[in-house]
Amino acid sequence: MVEINQTKCELAGQIVYHPVYRLSQFWTLFVSVSAVPSLFYFLLKRIFKLSFHGNLKCLLTTYFVCIFLYAVVLTFDFTYHCIVPFFVTSNCGLIIDETLYKYGHFTSLFLLTTPMLLPFGFTIERFVAIGLAHRYESIRTLMGPIFCFALVCFHQNKYLQKKTTLSLRYALEEISQSSKFTLIVTFTHLLFFGTYTTASILVRELGQSFFGSYLNWSVARGVNCAVPTYNLLITFIGTKSLKHLNSKRKTMVWTTVQMRQKGREGAMNYENITMKPWNTVSGRISLL
Known part of the structure; x- marks a missing residue:
């Protein structure tokens, strides 16, 4: 038992002090620390003040609040990961306490997966908004089937080409602007989260033999830079897209x-x- 524990401690030391793994930890800490105030400002000054329909605004608020909380959790997690190796006296001190890992991992996983599901909500809400454009501002949304944004844009263009009243044209224009913003957010989300998911699956499928050793394979599995980087970049992308849409x-x-x-x-x-x-x-x- 002691030999097994010692082997785990040695492996933990090799992984933590691996230059690629160590660099990824500091990068994740940097972008997470930068993302927290950026996301807070973006929520306060942009998302909370959106003139979109309440249903979509609620979804967007939930989405960005989850990303903000995830960035906060990552900040604490990787502050611990980056600082502890400077103070431990043995490699066994690098192994995270089981209880701390269980609750921390569950919280991180929940905040990571929730934003992955919300783009489906964006799509459903936009489809319902297009279908009920003539009275959408005065009724509650009923959840409909899941349709892709391409279908939403198709229906949207079809409605805009018809002769409509001024109020309906205004409603459709509002739907158009909000749909474009959610499309930008969803595309960026899929780009980064898709990269993270694809890389994770690819590393597992390639296996230990591809990376040459169990250590390199473990390091590759432990590196996660795509999602933390997204947490920071989405604030700039969201701000720029909103300014562009408003200006247009x-x-x-x-x-x-x-x-x-x-x-x-x-x-x-x-x-x-x-x-x-x-x-x-x-x-x-x-x-x-």
Whole structure:
């Protein structure tokens, strides 16, 4: 038993002090520490102030709160992982307490997997929003079947091409803007989380023989940089996309409502404005 424990301690020391594993730990700590204030600011200044429908806003809030909490957990976890090796007196001190590992791992796993499921909620909510666009702002959402964003965009374009009332066109424009934002978030999420999942499966499938030793294989399995990096980058991507969508929307509205003042179109606009009161007066006189 002592020999087995000593073997585990030696393996723990070899893994922890491996340069690749050690570098990945410090990188994860750096991006996690940076992500915590960035996500907090993004939640406070962007997500909480979104003008999207309450259902989508609730989903987005839950999504980013989970990411924020996951970044907080990673900050504590990797602060421990990075600092402890400087103070332990033996390799056995590197092995995490079983109870601490159980609760810490469960919390991290829960906060990691929850954001993976929420993009499905985005898709369902967007599909329902398109289907009930004419009265979506005044009713609660009923969960429908899962459809991909391509289908949502297809239905959205079909509705926008129809002749609609001003209020419906406004509602569809709001749905368009919020759908584009959730599409950007979902695509970025799938890119990073897909990389993490694919790499994890690939490392396990390749096995020990591919990496040359059990130590290298264990190090490859222990490295996780994609998701912590996403936690930091999504704040910049989300902020930039919201600014771009808002700017594009304001430009479109301004282009639509502004009246040309020069050229033939400007002359016609001026004539219509000046003649309208006279036409109204003439109509009243003729009635008399």
